[in-house]
Amino acid sequence: MNLKKITIIALLVVVQAAAVLPSASAASVTSSDKTAAAAQTQTAAETTKSQTANTATPGTTTEVKSVQGEQAPQDETEVPAEGQPADANAPTDTQQPPVDEQPADGEMQTDGSTDPVIETPPSTPVQNPNQTPTKNPTTNTPAANPSATPAIDFAAATEGNDKLILVINGDKMYQKGQTYTAAQPMTAKNGVSYIAVRSFVDRVGLKLTYDAKTKETVISKGSDELRFKLGTDTYTVNGVPTKMKGASFQQKNTFMVPLTSITQALGIPYTIDYKAKTITLTISSKPVASFTVEPKKIIAGETMVTYNTKSESPSGYEIVDERWEGRQDVFTDPGVYTVSYSVQDSKGQWSDPYTQTITVEAPNVPPVAQFTTDKETYRMGEPITYTDQSYDPDGVLPEANSRVWENQKGAYFTPGPQTITLTVTDADGAKATVSKTITITDEMLYTQDEYNQLFVPVGSKFLFDGGSVPPMHKIEHLDTMEDVTLYRSNSPESVYNTGKLYEDTLSGKVRFMIHHANYTKQKVTMYVVATNNNATPTTIETLDSGFGGPSPFAMAAGKVSVQRYHQAVMDGSKKSTVTLQPGESKIILTELNAIPMANETVISLIADVNSSQPITYSTLMIDPSLDPIQEAKNLPVVARDGVHNRGTYPLATKIFQVFEPIGGSTPSKLVLGDNSSDPNLTGTDAPFNTVESNAGNFGVLYKIHLESVAPNTLITFNGRGGKYLGWIVVNGQLVELSAQSMGLVGAGLNTSSEAGVIYRTGNTSESVDLEFTPAPGSNLSVNLLFTQMPARKQ
Incomplete structure (x- = not known):
């Protein structure tokens, strides 16, 4: 060993000895200084230990001893949301941004919409949650600082109450004195705190399912439902x-959502303690009561009330008792009650x-049936004026079907007593009946025919000699046409298989007449689809439209469609526009597809549209x-049915102008839809390129101008081809063809011997303008009859 190494070893020995032996100055340190120094030493040791744990080499195993009296953390079990597919690319960033403006006292009340995110201060050591803290066996535990804040027992804080405590940025949850471990810790991302859905739901008492069809995680509580999709x-x-x-x-296969998405939607309040780094939620564990009442309408002294109860316990406890206030099975008096x-x-x-307000109505008071006549005694053929004075004491009599007359006629033509009866029905179904007898003398004022011509109301009908019509003078007229193309989709009329019923490409003004019955034995929907095959955009303008149905009665659907069409022409209420881009298709005339057709029902549509370029129109009946x-x-x-008509027909508005005087002593007629005086339009069945004749001229609009109609002329409508139900416009007024009349059963014109009154001229000549389109489902041909009325008598 050389001298340099010996010198270094000697220095290390001296330094270690100095660290062990206290200096003279150290011996004079006060007791409080010793305590502070020991605390600093312990803090430094724990910091070093935590840093070492967090920087341990991955894959190494370290034996860790628990501090005496401290339980090691529970094993974490990751529980993915039920049915939620794992996502290997799910984000795992758990960076914790700072919270702005934390309260000075460290605690904040919230309604469930505030995010409880806390950034761990840089000076605080970060402990690996997967390791149990160890105790250094070579270091003495420092004496406890009597001023230090004791640890909080969160589990104990939830004993016997409805609190749930979550640890911010941790995985521990405390409830009812127990400690639970979440599948994943509360995680902060971009300032938002996320919780593991299943772990949270289990503690809060919510129901969790997965909708595989929509790929949604569903959280429900009672009638509330929350639906989440991954990644949105x-x-x-x-x-x-x-x-x-x-x-x-x-x-890590655990579905995470913002905490506030659940608490705010379900109204779960919580408190944020920023010092303790906890969230305390108030989870209602009270049972929940509710009930419904039947029936909806409750009548005092009559209705037996049924109470349908519903109750549940969020904690799953059994419901053992109930309590009512204000309940009555039969309320004796009308009024408003709280139950x-x-x-x-x-x-x-x-x-x-759980409280409901119940309105109890007074018992229904039956209606009062009452009417008068202007006299008690009448001559034969003398007009009778009826005044209906019926009323409902506790309401208003319905306009429709509330009155039924028996033997009520405008005049009687046999002498003797005549008893007239009126029955009225109120909205609750209560009825009242009254009768009155009048006397008819043997003196004649008007004959039956005279009375009918003079007094039957406009829109009503009367019987006459239908055989007198064929020999009547036929009125000549000057005919012109308007450039309107008729698109008639009416064959097959009864559709047994779904499909495309008609199609053609048209430009300019087009009138649709669509009339079909569903016999496919399934529910279907009708459509008109418009397709723009041009290189530039095209706008389609709907000018007017009338739709009837779906109805089990073909004539009824046709009658309604004509009425609504004429009304739309007069008031412009159905105008709209739609623009199609090149190659684009859209549904138009959407009243047609608004309601699916049940089997054996009929629809009827008449409508006018206009486009500047050719548009392909397709009529569909499909599922x-x-x-x-x-x-x-x-x-x-x-294919067509071989009986009914379809096709495309140009010049579909006919203008008839009559300049010769009409009326006077010679009865005359104007014939429509007979293919002789009024020829059928000629056109083409476009898909099959066959020539067609528009039988009956259904879909044609007639504009008729009568230049001079004689004074005291009766104008009536007479069906010649069979039963007819419809409407006609006379001088700007819609007139029904025809309403039920006194003495005649049923609406409409049922035979060629019935005439519907549409107009009477006064004491001078008049010009009269008519607009008419045949009602789909009814029968053609028809006549307009012009006859001179008899003189009035006193």
Whole structure:
């Protein structure tokens, strides 16, 4: 050994001796100074030990001895969310940013929306959570500082209450005196605190499932439901998309979400203790009571009330008792009552009262049926004026179907007593009936025909000699056409197999007449799909539209569609526009597809649209689950039924102008839809390129101008092809064809011997304008009849 090495060894021996032997000055240190020095020595030792543990070489094994009286941490078990797939790429960054503006006292109350993130101060040693702290056997434990804050027993702090304590940035949870270990510690990412979902849910008493179809983790409590997807910052709260403070992620097969996403949505309050680094949540363990009441309408003294109770315990305890306040099985008096319901669990806890307000109505008072006539005695054929004075003492009589008359006529034509009866029904179904007898003398004022021509109301009908119509004078008219193309989709009318029912490419103004019945034995939806095959955008303007159905009655659907179409033409209420980009398809005339069609129901549509470029229009009847845009591209057009009509017909608005005087002593008629006086339109079945004739001219709009109609002329509507239900516009007023009349059963024109009154001229000549389109489902041809009325008598 050389001299240099000997010198170094000697110096080391001297230094070690100096460190062991106290100096003279050290012997004079006071007791308090010794305590402080010992505390500093212990802190330095623990810091060194913690740093050594955190920098241990990976893969090495170190034997660690527990401090006497301190239990080693429990083994961590990672529990992934139920059904949640593992994500090897899930982010694991747990950097903890600082919290702004922490309260000075270290504690803060929150409603569940504040993120409890704490940055560990740099001066505080970081302990490896996977290691148990060790005690240095060669160092004496320093004396306890009597002023130091004693350790808090968090588990004991939750004994006998509804508190749940979480350790910020830790994996320990304390509840009901027990200590639990989360699958992953509370983790901070970008200023947001995340918790392990399953571990938290188990402690809070929520239900956790996984929806494999939507790939969502579902948390539910009672009627509340939260749905989370991996890797997104949006979740749904009872079906409403809601933004979270950060995106969910997966950490070591454990699904992590922001703590506030659960606490805020479910209203779980908590306290943040920044000094203790804990969050204390208040988890209600009270049972929950609720009930419903049946029926909805409760009548005093009559209704037996049924109370359907529902109760549960968040902690799973048995419900052992209940308590009611204000409950009555039969409420004797009308008024507003408050009923409360509470339940008690097996631990003796009572729920908060669940309260409902119940409105009890007074018993229904039946309606009063009452009417008068302007006289007590009438001549035969003399008009009778009825005044209905019926009313409901505790409500309003419904407008429809509330009154039923028996033997009510506008006039009687046989002498003797006539008893008229009126029955009224209120909204609650109570009825009242009244009868009155009048006397008819043997004196004649008007004959039946005279009375009908003079007094049957506009929109009503009467019987006449239908055989008198064929020989009537036929009115000549000057015809012009408007440039409107008719797209008629009406064959097959009864559809037995779904598919594309018609298709054509058209530009300019197009009128749709679509009328189909569903006989596919399944629910279907009708569509009109418009496709722009041009190189530039095209706008389609809907001008007017009338839709009827779905209805089990073809005539009823057709009648409603015509009424709504005429109304839309008059008021412009259905105007809209849609723009199609090149190659784009969209659904138009959406009233058609608003309601799926049940089997054996009918729809009817009449509508006008306009486009500046050619558009391909496709009519579909398909399963509601299918995509109509895709089906319009792929489906072939089905074959027609060989009976009904479909096709594309140009010049589909006919303008009739009549300049010759009409009326006077010679009865005359204007014929529509007979293919003689009014020829059918000629067109093409576009998909099959066959020539077609528009039988009945359904879908055609007639604009009729009568230049001079004689004074005292009756204009009636008479169906010649069979039953007819519809509407016509007369001088800007919609008139029904025809309403039920006094003395005649049923609405509509049922035979060729029924005439519907649509207009009467006054004492001078008048011009009259009519607009009419045949109602789908009804029968053509029809006549407009012009006859001179008899003179009025006193």
